[in-house]
Amino acid sequence: MSSFFSQLSQIETSNPHALPTPVEVSAAERLLRDQLSTLLSTTSNANNADLLRDLISHIEDDIDSPPEKVPGVPQSYLDSLERVSKKQLKKTDTCPICAEPxxxxxxxxxxxxPCHDSHRFDLECVGPWLRLQGTCPLDRKDLMKKKEVPKAQDDDEEDDDGGLYA
Structure with missing residues (x-):
């Protein structure tokens, strides 16, 4: 994965006006696809294989039509993700990407x-996906979107005080 992170560092820049070239984005996507393909070739878990095929298909779409801007999360986002302690893990808990316990x-x-309490991953597996895609690999929720605060509903039965407060 060092090649992936090296390629990713070429894409990322502190200049907000500099956009990565389609060739650079496609190169990073290809490296991630190759890593996922390697995992797919070694898995014996049907659910894991289906997820990997789905992720690879999504990446191949991006390779064919690379985005102008990488929608992934910054490294600081990965650093701030909630960690799961070893005590909270069961022997049967596995990473959905690599299928390793x-x-x-x-x-x-x-x-x-943050999209769901049961969406647990090895950081090593999910990190590259999140850096490029910015979505949960399982439900594809955009992890950078803030939750909207529900608007208060107007009740007809509210006391009408004429806008005055006591």
Whole structure:
């Protein structure tokens, strides 16, 4: 994945007016696709294989028509994701991307995405996807969109005080 992050650093810039070229974005997408394809070739889990095929298909669409701006999340977003402690993990809990049990790792770095409490991933697996796509791999919710605050509904039964406060 070091090649991926190297390519990603070429795309990202502190200049807000500089946009990545389609070639640069496609190169990063290809590196991520290749990594996911490797995982797909080694998986024996049908659910995991379906998810990987779906992610690869999505990436291939981006390779064919690269976005002008990478919609991914910044590294600071990944750094701020809620970590799941080892005590909260069950022996059967696995990463949806790599299908490896979290507890097979002596020091698991598992994060939960804000879209749903059950969307837990190895940070190493979900990080590259989030950096390029900015959406949850499972439900494709845009993780950078802020939740809208519900507007108060007008009740006809409210006391009419003429706009005066006591």
């Amino acid at each position: 979290f507890l097979d790792d002596e020091f698991p770095l598992v994060v939960v995405l």
